[in-house]
Amino acid sequence: MSRTNKVSCPSHPDAALIEDYRAGDLVCPECGLVVGDRVVDVGSEWRTFSNDKATSDPSRVGAAENPLLEGSDLTTMIGRSSSDAAFNESGQPKYFNRKQMSxxxxxxxxxxxxxxxxxxxxxxxxxxxxxxxxxxxxxxxxxxxxxxxxxxxxxxxxxxxxxxxxxxxxxxxxxxxxxxxxxxxxxxxxxxxxxxETSVDLITTGDFMSRFCSNLGLSNAVQRAATYIARKAVELDMVPGRSPISVAAAAIYMASQASADKKSQKEIGDIAGVADVTIRQSYKLMIKDAAKLFPADFKFVTPIDQLPQM
Missing domain, CATH: 1.10.472.10 (Cyclin-like)
Incomplete structure (x- = not known):
């Protein structure tokens, strides 16, 4: 028994009704009036109709419906039985489970x-x-x-x-x-x-920047600077023909080298899935005009003129 306050007794509106799951009734505890009947129990069905001893899972509801499969994967399995009615004169079972899935x-x-x-x-x-x-x-x-x-x-x-x-x-x-x-x-x-006949949006350097910087353990300041550097490099057409991933990796390398938390090309390449030489090629194109790439409020630990030259 459990109590519910969804409906109330007309004579005792403040009484907490008792739900009888077996009978499907809502009963007033004060006067015994059946306020509602045929209540459907929406809880899980924990009754098994197969061999109780051989089945560890007591649920008979089956797997979740999958609309991508034929028939939504709704099938019926015949449980094993020890009854004489389930076997023929030769002792063979009368009912078999055919292959349920194509x-x-x-x-x-x-x-x-x-x-x-x-x-x-x-x-x-x-x-x-x-x-x-x-x-x-x-x-x-x-x-x-x-x-x-x-x-x-x-x-x-x-x-x-x-x-x-x-x-x-x-x-x-x-x-x-x-x-x-x-x-x-x-x-x-x-x-x-x-x-x-579908399509995908073009990827940009910003799509990977947050994840790469997070995996490298870089600060938010370095991440913002790397994002700005990559965007400016693309806007100024400094890296023509380079993939957004290689540009993002080169921007992270440049921003980290200018900060206190320096990362090597190999460390960045391992996270971004880019070869060291690929990062160097993009970085070489960007370092020539590095002064145009950094945001105005960036706090340099290593000045631009002391950044690695390729």
Whole structure:
């Protein structure tokens, strides 16, 4: 029994009604009036209709509905029985569970698990996982990427989902949690965009700056300076043809070298997934006019003329 105040007794409005789950009634404790009947219990069903001794999970509600699978993955399983009525004259069981899932759904479920595992390794949200699952479902149903492995397609779908949700990850970050090469993910990425006629926003240096600086343990002042430096370098067209990731890495290197918390090119490259030589090439283009890049309120520990020259 539990008490609820959702409705009240007309004769005793202040009385806390008692809910009888077995009968589905709401009863007034003062006069015994049944205020409501046929109340549906919305709690979990903890009754099992299979072999109690052999089943450790007492729930019979099954897995959550998945709209991406055929029939929403709603199936019925026949529990084992020791009754004589469940066996024929030869002692064989009369009822069998056929394969409840088609080969197509089985492939989808396995790939969804793979996407979830990859997402867990790089701390992606469920919203991104759901979008990646939907993208893979669309590609799978369209059969437009025949010959490509499901893992490569799943990795590309996860990369696209991150871009579309506004939290882009680099190809190298996706490669690190999958068994697919960067080149293969890039190919699938282009094919999926073309097949689904979808698009992704262009990435900018600001998309990665906060995460890279946080992973490097840099202060907010250095992060703000690096963000400003990268933006100004792009606006002044100092780094033509350079990727936003390499520009962001070079900006972080420049800002950190001018501050008290200096980071090496290797440290930044390991976090950003960029080679040391790539950072040096972008930095070399930016250091020539470094005085134009720093914000006016930046507090220099190392003056601009003493910054590393490449």
């Amino acid at each position: 080969s197509s759904d089985r492939a989808l479920v396995n790939t969804f698990k793979e996407i979830s595992n990859m997402s867990d390794k790089i701390n992606l949200t469920k919203t991104i996982v759901d979008r990646a699952n939907l993208l893979f479902k669309q590609v799978h149903d369209g059969r437009t990427l025949k010959g490509r492995s499901n893992e490569a397609i799943a990795s590309a779908c996860l990369y696209i989902a991150c871009r579309q949700e506004g939290v882009p990850r680099t190809f190298k970050e996706i490669c690190a949690v999958s068994n697919v090469s960067k080149k293969e993910i890039g190919r699938c990425f282009k094919l999926i965009l073309k097949a689904l």
